[in-house]
Amino acid sequence: xxxLIVVAAVIALGAGATxxxxxxxxxxxxxxxxxxxxxxxxxxxxxxxxxxxVASVPLADPSGPRRVSSLSCKxxxxxxxxxxxxxxxxxxxxxATAVFVDRGLAERRRVxxxxxxxxAKLSADGRMASWTTFVTGDSYAQAGTFSTRTAIFDQQxxxxxxxxxxxxxxxxxxxxxxxxxxxxxxxxxxxYYATLSTGGKTYLVQGDAVDESAKPLRENxxxxxxxxxxxxxxxKKRVAGDGVRPWRQHVLDLTTMVETPLAETRGIDDQVVxxxxxxxxxxxxxxxxxxxRANGEGAPRQLVPHASSPSxxxxxxxx
Numbered sequence: 001x002x003x004l005i006v007v008a009a010v011i012a013l014g015a016g017a018t019x020x021x022x023x024x025x026x027x028x029x030x031x032x033x034x035x036x037x038x039x040x041x042x043x044x045x046x047x048x049x050x051x052x053x054v055a056s057v058p059l060a061d062p063s064g065p066r067r068v069s070s071l072s073c074k075x076x077x078x079x080x081x082x083x084x085x086x087x088x089x090x091x092x093x094x095x096a097t098a099v100f101v102d103r104g105l106a107e108r109r110r111v112x113x114x115x116x117x118x119x120a121k122l123s124a125d126g127r128m129a130s131w132t133t134f135v136t137g138d139s140y141a142q143a144g145t146f147s148t149r150t151a152i153f154d155q156q157x158x159x160x161x162x163x164x165x166x167x168x169x170x171x172x173x174x175x176x177x178x179x180x181x182x183x184x185x186x187x188x189x190x191x192y193y194a195t196l197s198t199g200g201k202t203y204l205v206q207g208d209a210v211d212e213s214a215k216p217l218r219e220n221x222x223x224x225x226x227x228x229x230x231x232x233x234x235x236k237k238r239v240a241g242d243g244v245r246p247w248r249q250h251v252l253d254l255t256t257m258v259e260t261p262l263a264e265t266r267g268i269d270d271q272v273v274x275x276x277x278x279x280x281x282x283x284x285x286x287x288x289x290x291x292x293r294a295n296g297e298g299a300p301r302q303l304v305p306h307a308s309s310p311s312x313x314x315x316x317x318x319x
Contacts, residue, residue, distance in 0.1 A: 037069035039103045039313045045078045047309040062303040074117035078311045080126025086117040123185035129153045130183035150180040170215045182223035182271050193224040223271040245269045260296040283308035
């Protein structure tokens, strides 16, 4: 059942601005300010968990009032001056819709997709897009109990691989239990990193979107996210502990292949994003969006409560 929302309007003094608070039955209150929600530099984009809509706050002051749009998404990612919204499809049967939006969140194109929305990503310039849906099961916690479908879409050439499970992986035989998810793109708009699951194990793989090939780089790595400088990959690693979210976040140096555990010790089931070359952000169910340093030092800090699916706008639009 969806949370019922009561909107209480408050007239703010100065500049004729209007603000309001979104309230849930458990007394959760989120301050919202009037203003357009646009993909502009200096703002952190996310999905507001009270309304289910795309929202933003100043990255310099993420605890302040948020602006909330009319665009509803399960996952949202912004890059290159455009956004990718992965939403539930309308209708009685499970399904998803990948919606591409411009800087003002106006729809540019859409692709109907099978399954339940799970992951969404754009390359730095916005040309390449990928999304993952669950087609059976709804959790990565137990290997072999779920099935995913991951697509890659090139907005410039309109080349569309609706399911990359047929990708040739060096040293591995293609079998029916292969699942792919969590694609993240390199700046060349061709190389990508992703998770491959097969035989009860997960692997970080480096793929080529043009010749549809890949090679495994490391075992026990999921949901990779490439740093802006292209030198490191943040990923979640399965460890003993919480059976529901049995992962810890690490950062892998792609040159030395040395991994660093991060200061966040809670189980994070998310494909993290890089706010810059030194900081990653991620969503934690019921706890909002958090950030932690990428070098393993410091302590996690909350950025935005009652929010998920963070991203910042990087690069220029292409395609």
